[in-house]
Each structure stands twice: as structure tokens, then as C-alpha cells.
Amino acid sequence: MNISAQRVKELRDKTGAGMMDCKKVLEASHGDIDQAIEMLRQKGLASANKKSQRIAAEGIIESYIHTGARIGVLLELNCETDFVARRTEFQTLARDIAMQIVASPDVEYVSIQDIPENVIAEEERIEAGKEDLTNKPANVKDKIVAGRIEKRLKELSLVSQAFIKQPDLTVEELIKKNIALLGENIQLRRFEKFVIGGGVPKKSNNFANEVAEILQNK
Structure with a gap:
């Protein structure tokens, strides 16, 4: 309705x-x-949103290394007092968020608001240049691009993700739920994901070329 x-x-x-x-x-x-x-x-x-304006400068640094030790996460989760930072519920929330980051390979930012304008502009350029939009009227093309960009930005945003343990909640809703439970503002400040070999160019072996080279040298 x-x-x-x-x-x-x-x-x-x-x-x-x-x-x-x-x-x-x-x-x-x-x-x-x-x-x-x-x-x-x-x-x-x-009432969670009423608390979201309070200063949150306490909290914890949480670490999580996934099974196999090939991917890990560090994150900073803030609250208002050291008392809440020591609460089991708060520490469980930090752990759950760290696991969520590992389970969300496309996530790069805490929220959509954190995505730089140049990244958004580049995504818009890529979407606008796709072949399936070539013959679309301008107004239709603009709507399609806007819809795709909205979807893409949500893919990049951690708090927009469905919570892995309870998919009917987003990570943002999970945090708000804990704000209401613990009675303090909670802010996910930042995170860093570490993947084995990340950023290092890897050698690409072409098996067909290797076989041809062996045969040629015989």
C-alpha cells in the first residue's frame, strides 16, 4: 500500500x-x-536513532582470521563507555561484523556515505557505457543506470548487507538493535581486510604455450 x-x-x-x-x-x-x-x-x-548522535569514543579493536588463515579482518567498533565495550553482547557484535566482512567479498566501505564521489562517477560511467543500453531512450537509460548504481553501491557498503546469521536484518539494523539493547550509541568506525597475495601480481601459466615450447625444443 x-x-x-x-x-x-x-x-x-x-x-x-x-x-x-x-x-x-x-x-x-x-x-x-x-x-x-x-x-x-x-x-x-x-529509539536507536536518538542515540546515534552521541559521541562514541570507547570500544574495541576486533580481529578475525578465517579458517585456513588466508583471509583476516581488523575492525574498530566504538561505543560510549568502557563498561559497554566489555559487555559480551558488544564483543559478540564486533565478532559477527568481522565475520560478515569476510563473507562479503564485494564490500569495501562501511556505508554508502563513505564511498568517494570519484568511485561513484566511475561506476556510473561503466554502467552508462554497457552495450545493452545503446539503443534505449535517454530517460529509460537514466532510470536503468540509476537502479544499477544503487544496487552496486549497496554491494560495496557493509551496513547495507543482509546479516549472515539472520538474513531478514541488515548489518545496519543489527547495529541499531544492539544500540537499543545496550543503551549506548554504537558506531562501526573502520575496517581493513587482509587477503593472502592481495595486491601482488601473480604469475599466469599458459599450459598450451608451455607444451608447445617443450615440443619445439625436442
């Missing part, structure tokens, strides 16, 4: 949840405010 902006704002004012979160639960509840509030509380999103 079509949910009005006024209805979304009303729910946001009552719960402090994000606009998109409010819209999603209103659509799922067919516009029923009380049911939508209950759904937000179940997801741990109600």
Missing part, C-alpha cells in the same frame, strides 16, 4: 527510528501505527 510521508514522520516522531525503517514496518503492517511500533521494538530499532 502507499504510505504517506506524514504517516512515516508520525511513526518516526514516536519511536526515533529511521525514515526507511518506519516506512518498511508501516508497509508490512498496512499502515497500522501500533503494530508498526511493536515491529520496530521487536527489531530493536525504536
Whole structure:
């Protein structure tokens, strides 16, 4: 059903949840405010956004080495106090996010807002130049490119990913759920992924050429 902006704002004012979160639960509840509030509380999103403006300068550095020791992650997860940083729930969240990064090979940035303009411009150039759009009218082409870019930016953004342990939640929603649970602002500050051989050119062997060379030297 079509949910009005006024209805979304009303729910946001009552719960402090994000606009998109409010819209999603209103659509799922067919516009029923009380049911939508209950759904937000179940997801741990109600009031989480109100805490997101607080300063989060404490936290932990989490590390995760995947089985086989060929890929690893370091990340910084911040909260407001050292007390929460020592909580099992907070440390579990950091561990889960580190595992999520390993499981998301396309992810390069924390959020879409962190993606540089030059990267977005390059993605737009690539999409606009694809052959399947050559004969499309300009307005249709623009809509297709915009849709593909939106999808691509979400692929690059960690918080836009479906949480591997609970796919009906995004990583962003998972963090908000923990904000509501722990009562403090939580921010994923940064992360770094390490892959064996990453950035080092690898020798490419052409088997056919090797066989031809052996035969020629006989």
C-alpha cells in the first residue's frame, strides 16, 4: 500500500527510528501505527536513532582470521563507555561484523556515505557505457543506470548487507538493535581486510604455450 510521508514522520516522531525503517514496518503492517511500533521494538530499532548522535569514543579493536588463515579482518567498533565495550553482547557484535566482512567479498566501505564521489562517477560511467543500453531512450537509460548504481553501491557498503546469521536484518539494523539493547550509541568506525597475495601480481601459466615450447625444443 502507499504510505504517506506524514504517516512515516508520525511513526518516526514516536519511536526515533529511521525514515526507511518506519516506512518498511508501516508497509508490512498496512499502515497500522501500533503494530508498526511493536515491529520496530521487536527489531530493536525504536529509539536507536536518538542515540546515534552521541559521541562514541570507547570500544574495541576486533580481529578475525578465517579458517585456513588466508583471509583476516581488523575492525574498530566504538561505543560510549568502557563498561559497554566489555559487555559480551558488544564483543559478540564486533565478532559477527568481522565475520560478515569476510563473507562479503564485494564490500569495501562501511556505508554508502563513505564511498568517494570519484568511485561513484566511475561506476556510473561503466554502467552508462554497457552495450545493452545503446539503443534505449535517454530517460529509460537514466532510470536503468540509476537502479544499477544503487544496487552496486549497496554491494560495496557493509551496513547495507543482509546479516549472515539472520538474513531478514541488515548489518545496519543489527547495529541499531544492539544500540537499543545496550543503551549506548554504537558506531562501526573502520575496517581493513587482509587477503593472502592481495595486491601482488601473480604469475599466469599458459599450459598450451608451455607444451608447445617443450615440443619445439625436442
